Amino acid sequence: ELNLHGNQLEEIPVLSISTLERLDLGWNKIRTINDGMFEALVNLKELYLYSNQLEEIPVLSISTLERLNLGWNKIRTINDGTFEALVNLKGLYLHGNQWEEIPVLSISTLERLYLAWNKIRTINDGTFEALVNLKELNLHGNQLEEIPVTIHDGAFEALVNLKELYLYGNPFKCDCA
Template identity: 75%
Template sequence: MTVFKASAILLLCSALCVHVECQQYINQNAELTEIPEDIPLDVTQIILASNSITNIGPNSFSKFTELTHLNLGFNKIRTINDAAFEALVNLKGLYLYGTELEEIPVLSISTLERLDLAWNKIRTINDGTFEALVNLKRLDLYGNQLEEIPVLSISTLERLDLRDNKISTINDGAFEALVNLKELYLYSNQLEEIPVLSIISFSSVNFIYVHCE
């Protein structure tokens, strides 16, 4: 069943969820500047991509405790409150690609499996940024302005995409904790060499894509 309301779409779909019925709310290309107030509380997927939202406040999504996927890509987001996603105890996918973010927001979502921060303006990864993401499997940071890779302590990570940055330095031990990594993308950076010790422990890796200057 599909319900059309203004430019928003509320879609009931059984194919996207295993053994449960999920609700998907879609409101794209609508020039939204704020989170709509008509989103059902029991929604499991929200797609608000390609709008003009600039700020995510502490209560923007606090009512949607059943949410599993949130797509805010291609907005004009500059700030995200530290508590913006705290209530999303079932969230598995968070998509923040193509925004105006200059730093990685504080995230304490233990259920998160995919985090997409591609095509932002992020320059650094602070120590401990991903510590709370104990189930993260895929991290997309391509197309940013990163210059170095610090130590990443994400033992569950399976795919890491860092291409199209300005990376010239990989810190010692940067990848040592990534014991489950299967795919690593490093091409289109400013690397002249890769320390052997940075990748020697990758017994689980199937693909490493890299190009050195």
């Protein structure tokens, strides 16, 4: 484990510790991550990049990665292929960013997805189609207002393994009368 959080780092130091399993770079001032930055970390299972200044996510080619925390950055979009190599990813934390809609993710191994404290207004049918192993989905503190208007009827249909769904803290309007 290497913990570098809270060091005011503006860029990620080159690391080539092949046995490293957990890297915490949270609470720094990192703005960009170069493609291939983590390639030498062949045993990395957990990567924490929360509370930085990231606006985009680079293509990550860490096939051993199981947990990725990108919470509390300035991320709005995900480029194609960003998570393609993350074949063992189980937990993805994208809370506290700038998402206005849920990004399309095709990570079938994903079990936990945190999208709380964003600006999400709508959940469309098929949004979670590829997330067949998802057990926990956290969407609290967004801008969801009405069911089924902003959360479509088939939005959660593919989530056959879902055990926990968090929707509290949204400005839901009840028109139940």
